[in-house]
Structure formats: structure tokens, C-alpha cells
Amino acid sequence: MPKEKENKNIVKVDVKELNLWYGDNHALHNITVPLYENKITALIGPSGCGKSTFLRCLNRMNDLISIVKIDGSVVIDEKNIYDKDVDEVSVRKRVGMVFQQPNPFPKSIYDNVAYAPLKHGHVKKGKACDELVEKSLKDAGLWEEVKDKLNDPGTSLSGGQQQRLCIARTIAVKPEVILMDEPTSALDPISTEKIEALMLELKKKYTIITVTHNMQQAARVADYTAFFHLGKLIEYDETETIFVNPSNKKTEDYITGRFG
Amino acid sequence: MIKRKKNHKDNPFYDATLNARHRKSKRFKKFTLSSLVFSIAFLVFFLFDITSKGTPAFKQAYLKVEVTYSELSKKSYRKAIERKYSKIVSRAYLRTIPMMIEENPQLMGQTISTWVIADDQVDQYLKGHHYKLKNKDRALVDQMKADGNVELRFNTIFFTNGDSKSPEFAGLNSAIIGSILTMIITMLIAFPIGVMTAIYLEEFAEDNKFTQIIEVNINNLAAIPSILFGLLGLAVFINLFGLPRSAPVVGGLTLALMTLPIIIVSSRAALRAVPDSIRQAAYGLGLTKIEVTRDHVLPLAFPGILTGSIIGLAQAMGETAPLIIIGMIAYIPDAPSSVMDAATVMPAQLFTWAGMPERMYVEKTAAGIMVLLSILVALNSLAIYLRKKFEVKW
């Protein structure tokens, strides 16, 4: 854990004793981790360690799988999102998600971004909506490249552009937290670079939690890093500490490539 | 603890639009569910309707009367029974009496109390349906019933007789035999051609124009309405080749062409499912393509090919339209003894009966439907059973 006395950060997502079962398989063991506001937190660990499963707990996407059982709490703004009186659909408005494979809708670029805000009633069709689309695309660093072809299908863009479109679509809903599940692993190095720069910009307004299997990426962008192994949280600290001076031997072994 | 409503106003995650949106989504889900329920409800209603209409046909009314075998009755069968019974006893049965006397001379001069098939109107009256009996005949039947001279027996005639002008004598026998003969012809033609085409397309064909044309044609063939195959059968097999009308051989040929696409498609799938490693191993042993296909691929694909063929057979068995066009709905009382004799098939027989005015035919048609559906269920179950039994997990 990061040292308490030096910590002036606000906790945006407070995870306490989170357990998850896939049927009989106990996949996440008692995860407790405070995730800080306006910071980028990276979740690293070998394949199958549960980092993506954990990420999906933060916006209740695991609810879609019928054999999943969840115990514990994920508190955002003093409310546990797993409380019985919270509608999981409403959680996802405040906690957005970007996926590993870019998945724009088979609609125009404009409609991709405008769909959710219109549906949620944030804006009405017309000028307000146009402005929202423009701002979202600008914040996602895509505006210049698409401003003349907003009616083209979202799928006509390149891989990196599609991913930035997905980011624009996510921030158009004005979430507070953005979850990213290996957002650059399907992209080429140049697009990866663009997205990493984007993440550093976005953290000023959003809290970002990203799963990555690329340790160098974690080292480049993340303020905090959490190391998972076999469904347990092994170590959580400032990124520099994790990579330079890890407290746990397993962390060190993973960082130095002894397994993974 | 009080059960809190989701999305309550004092909830930090409250969303004003959500309640209406959830309601809309729930309505949508209800609509899709009710569509499914309707389909199943229809099936249940349909089966219930057919069964309730058809079950009574498995029983036939019999009357106990005195039958006189004499020279008089041999000449005029109407004289074999008392006059008052003449309208309520099956006319078709009476017609058989002279022949009975011929074949059994010891009957001559005797008067025997016999259980005799009732006329179809009596049968329907006893079953509670619309009937055409006159009052005095009805009274007679009621009296006989009170005396214990009326019985409803299992209707073996339904299975032993062919079609008849008298409803009570009409049975499915010649249609069943006609179906069997026709199906034999159908499969004898469609199976080899279909499987060979599938083998050629999957194992031998190159990716050229010829192959594409074949595949397009198979697709088209599957889409052609069945009645047009009847037109083909009429124009080519009957008019051009001069084959006899109403014969199983023509019906079989026509249905074979219709069944080809199913056999080809399922055989191709079965062949494709055989992993390439089997073929590679066989080639590695120095075998030719034909030997590899015949000795190694085909045996493994055979269960799938068989399953597909049984399904194709089941479909051909229910076909009526093309057979009407080539004439297999003539009145066929006797079962065919060869594939060149005039014959009818089960669905065509049902079609003919459905158009008859007498009420008894409604029962018999429904009962025939039950028989036909049972056969189809049996065939499809066999196909599923075979598929499960020989299912190899590669």
C-alpha cells in the first residue's frame, strides 16, 4: 500500500474485500485497493491472474455472466455500486469502458459518439449535440482527422483511429472513471504512442484504470500500479516503487521476467 | 430489511431516464417471449386438434346381424340380410358376400349371426358426429345398441385395405405400400448421385468455373418450388420418356431430383468434418486419392451422410404437390405390386380423402396424418440417434 502519511490523494473508487466466484472457481480473493482520483492506475500480472476480471467488477460488467457471484464492496462517492438499490445500468454511465479490440458501432463517426448521450438524454439533437461530438472527438485527439468526414462509417477508420473513436464515444457520456482493458495491445506502435499520450491528457479530468500486459507501458503512463497473481492482489504502490523497489518477491520476479 | 427499489431518487446513481427505458426494454423482451410462446402454443393446439379428430378413426362400428348365405344372396347380395338392416350395414361388405360363398361352399344354406361392418353414417352417428341417417334407421341402431348388438372395434381395416368408394372400407394400405415403393426409387437414385456429387465437390473439384456453376445450381435447385418439379416430371418423364402416369417410378424420379440438394449439402458437411490429418496420413502411406477417399474418408463421414439422407427421405415422404401434377392422386384401391403399376402415396391419399364429402373421411384423414407424422418422427429420431451415436469428437 502507498504510504498513508504522504498520501494526499482522494480515493475515487474504494474497493474493499472483493471476492468473485465463477461457479465454484474462486477467481478473486479479498481484493482491497483504493484507486485514486485523476490518476492512472495500471493493473499488471501474468495471464489469467484476474486483472481483467477485477476491472470488469468496477462497472458491474461481470453481472452479465450468470455463473458469477460477487462479494465485497466497490464504493464510488460513498455508495457501494453493488448495493441492492443500485441499478447496474446506471453505474456504467459514470464508469466507462474501452476494450482491447476497437469496436465502433456500424454507424457513422458522428452517430458513434452521439448515440449514448442522446439515449441518456444529456443532449437533444441539434447544435448542443454537434458541440458535444466535436468536443469529445477533440479530447480524444481525433477531431482533426475526421472533422470533414463525420458521416463516414466508424469502421472505415484505421485501427488506432477506431480506438480513439471508442475513447471519444466513452467520454461523450461524461463518466468520472474510465476503465481500459489492454487498450493498445491490438494496435501498432505509433497508434500506441498516440493513445498513451491521450491517457496522460485524459487523467486531468478522469480517473483511469487500465489493464496492461506490457510492463513498459505501465512504467510510462501509470502513477500507481497494482500487481495481481492468481486472483490475489500482491502489491499496490506508486509505479516507481513497484518497478524499482518492490516489497514482494513475487512482484520482483514478475518485473524481472522470471515468470509471466 | 426493507427491499429498496432500484434507481431510487435518493440514490447517488439515480438516473431519471432509466425507469422509462427499462420499461421499454421489458416490453420488448415480453414481445419476443410471446412470439416464441405463440409458436409453441400453436404446435400444441395443432397436435391436440389432429389427435382429437383422428383418434376416433381407430375404432370402427360393427353390428351383429343374421347373414344368410344362399343361392339368392349369391345372386343378389342385398338379400343376404333382413331388409330393415339394408341401410345401416356397409354396402361394400355386402358386395363381398357372393365371393365369400364361392370360396367357402360350406357356408351355402347357413344363416349365421355375424358381426358386420356398419355403414359410415352409422359409425359417425355412434361417435356423435353429423350423420345422414333417417329417423327409423336411427331408432333401429339405438335399439340394437340397447340389445348389445353394437360394438366399436379396433379398426384393422384402416391398415389392411386400400382406398374405397365406401368410406367405411377405406384404408391406408395401398398408399403405404405406394409410399414405400416410391421412396425406394427416390433413394436409389438420389443417394448415389447426391453422395457422388458431394464427394466430387469436396475431394476432387478444383476452384474453377465448372465447380462454381455446380454449386450455384445446387443452390437454385434447393430453392425451386416443389410444384415445378411436378411440371418437369410431367413434361419430361411422362410426355417425353413416355413413362406410365401415376407410377412409383415417375414419382420416385421426380422426388429424387428434389431430394438431391439436401443429400448433397449434408454429405458435404459430413465429408468436411473429417479432419485433414486423416487424409494426409493416408497419402503418406502412398495411396491414391480415390483409395484415400473410399477407404478412409468415406467410412468416417458415413454416419453424417446417413443422417442427412434419412432427413431427406423424411422430407420426400411428405411431398404432395409434384405428385399431384404427375397424376398420383388417381383413385387407387389396390396396392401396387411393382414400380410400374399405378399407385398413390400417403400424403396424396390424405389429400384425396380431405376433399371427400362424407364426414368419416375427416376422421380417416386426421388418423392418416397421425400415422404419417409418427413415421416422420420415427425417421427423424432415428437420424438424431444415429448422429449422436456416431458422433466422434476429433
Added chain:
Amino acid sequence: MHTFESKNKSREMKEKAIKMALIVASTISILTTFGVLFSILFEAIAFFELRSFWYFLTGSVWSPGQVDSQFGAVPIFTGTIMITLIALVVAIPIGLGSAIFMSEYASHKTRDYLKPVLEVLAGIPTVVYGFFAALTVAPIVVKTAAWFGLEATFNSALASGVVMGIMIIPVISSLSDDVIKAVPDSQRKAALGLGMTQGETIKDIVLPSALPGIISACLLGFSKAIGETMIVVMAAGLRPNLSFNPLEDMTTVTVTIVNSLVGDFEFNSPETLVAFALGLALFIVTLGLNVLSLMMIRKFKEKYKVNTL
């Protein structure tokens, strides 16, 4: 230096013969399609030598059996369209709705049990549907119409249309189900991640993506309905009737074909040959619908690079 055996001549010839046999078998499917087309075309041309082609397509008087018999097929075409439309109005919502429920909402177990049940509907012979239409559905239509103060004949287009629709439900639901399942799950995840409900995800994202495939399924159903014979022969009317009232009796192309061929006229009369002219029209329309259907499926396959369809 010989290390390999020289090829066995007779073995090679046998192989060639077998391959030839396979090719011959394969050409039979081509021969059949063209056989159907040409045999129908040949006799249809014979008809058009006796009666006007233009009037056949556009005329509305159908009066066979007279010296100057006329064969205007328009009422027959409209009758066919009416009954087919009723069938599609029944089959598309129910078929599509069932498909959506089974692929998006139902649990695996439910789906495994219910999918075969729908397939049973596909296995029922059409003569059985015809019996059901004529003896059960038609009287219900008459009674229900009377209850509303309307008059329906026992050969109403509604009766045969509804039963035909039920027969087509599996055609539409089966293909739609496959297509909907083929829409990548990442699309659904994206929509749900943006805070959409399941219903909204299906309506706004999944169904529009699956649309080419769904249209293909509907075209296939349309084609099957137009070519259907037994249900209409047994439950629909015999007289060409240009009407848009589903409670009236009207006839279809397939019924007229059957009646023309089982009548008492000799084969080379226009009364009989017109069956082939109608058959030609049927052939062209159903083939056209099938080509369209294939094109739509191909569009869908390209979009999602699916090979399972």
C-alpha cells in the same frame, strides 16, 4: 536407376473412370435445373403461341373453356401476393421475435430445448397444414368474422395465409437466429459499457447489424410462401378474384397450375398449357428472390467475416 515402380496402367484407368463417374453425377444437378427451366419454357412458349403474352401479364379476365377464352393472370398474381403478404405479416414478427428471444435472452438450456421444437414446425408436411387450414382454421375465421359482423367465406385468403405464415416461421427464425448470433459480442459489450439496457443494445446495435441477414431470411420466407401449393389448394379459393379483402376467396398461381393440369382439357389446349406459363412466372420470381437473398447474406458475411452461416 529404378527406385519407384512404374505406374500401374489398369489402376490408372480405373481411377479415371471413377473420377468421370463423379463428374457425371455432379452434372446431373446442372441438368436438372436447366431441365426444369427448359421443359417449362418450351410448353410456356407453346401457350404464348396460342394466347397473348401481354394480356397474360396485364389482363384481368380469366375465362378458360370458351371459344375465345381469355387468360389475364393479374387477379391470380394479386391473389398470390395477398395470401403471401398475410403469411409474412404472421411469420416475420413471430419468427424474428422468437429468434431474438432464443439468441439474446434465453439460457442455454432453454435454447437447446426450444430450438428443436421450432424445427418441428418445419417438418410438418404441407398437406397436413392444408388439412388443418381447411378444417380447423377456416371455420374459426368464418365464426370470428361473423362475431364482428363481417362475412368471410370458407375459402378466405386469411385462413390459408395465416397457416402458411405459421409454416414459414421456422424459415425466418432459423436464419435470423444464426445471423443474430453471428454479430460479434464486442458490439454488445460496447453498448452495455456505455450504460445501455439489454433491450436497447439489441434494438439499436445488434438488430441493425444483423439486418442484411434478417432481410435475407424474409426473402427466403417470401420465396417459400409464393411457391407453396398444398395449403392453398386445400384451403384457398379456385376463382381468380382481384380483391384486397382478406375475408374473400381468391386463388393463387400454384392452385391454378394444379387445376389446369388435372382438368379435362387435352394437353395441347391453352387451358392446360397456361399452367406452364404460370410455372415460368413462378420460376423466375422465386429464383429472383433467392438470388437477392443470397446477395444479402453475402453482404452480411463480408461485414463480419463469418463462415458459420
